[in-house]
């Protein structure tokens with residue numbers, strides 16, 4: 031009955047759908063869903079539940095900002111609307127289009143060890159192929175050609191963070207992009223969330239008691255208003271295997287791209 035009453039309660043007159051004030055632009059498999067759900071714990075934040083793919087898909091972009099706004103949740107004045115589409119980060123068109131929408135939009139980029147990210151990316155594609163009874167080559171076949179890294183492999187391209195960030199920095203100042211450490215978010219999410227709140231100019235409302243480690247899931251899950259939420263089984267899948275020598279070759283290949291990324295963001299990460 032309480033649920034029914036709540037559903038029937040009229041919305042305040044100033045409740046409406048608004049364009050996002052902050053966007054989680056990627057990276058794919060970096061922890062974008064976890065970050066969005068964690069931010070949603072904040073009372074001043076409303077999030078778009080589904081990925082919108084507005085700036086990276088022409089067929090959506092052509093529908094215009096009114097279509098984009100219609101994908102957003104209802105919010106009150108003073109609340110921040112947030113959406114996440116990991117495909118934005120590597121999209122050549124997304125940075126300019128996002129800037130055209132709002133040059134002041136706040137950007138969140140969650141990164142993760144790029145070798146680990148690549149394996150996670152491969153594992154997701156493999157899973158989707160298997161669901162449709164379609165074959166898919168082993169990871170090493172896609173990653174290596176004659177023992178050398180095949181730089182055209184899409185999942186590798188997506189791990190070259192410096193290339194993609196360079197395009198965003200051509201349209202936005204560095205200070206407008208907050209980098210979240212995705213590996214830290216897995217191990218200890220609360221400190222990362224505190225930094226995100228601060229960057230977004232939100233009062234600190236997310237508390238350590240909103241998080242608990244779920245041993246069965248093997249990840250932190252969320253507690254809010256007596257409700258318990260873990261991410262679904264597509265997050266935290268066992269990764270496909272990669273041989274030690276292939277991993278070494280990959281890590282060596284990533285050294286220079288990682289170094290370039292570190293100098294762009296002004297910090298370094300303990301990656302492979």
Ligand SMILES: Nc1ncnc2c1ncn2[C@@H]1O[C@H](COP(=O)(O)OS(=O)(=O)O)[C@@H](OP(=O)(O)O)[C@H]1O
Nearest residue numbers: 058059060061062063064150249250261265266267
């Ligand atoms: N709390 C919590 N629970 C579950 N999973 C968590 C969590 N925090 C971060 N992660 C990591 O999020 C990874 C998936 O990233 P994304 O949500 O960005 O993936 S996607 O691009 O939207 O498909 C996913 O990657 P994989 O482990 O490779 O599946 C998780 O490691």
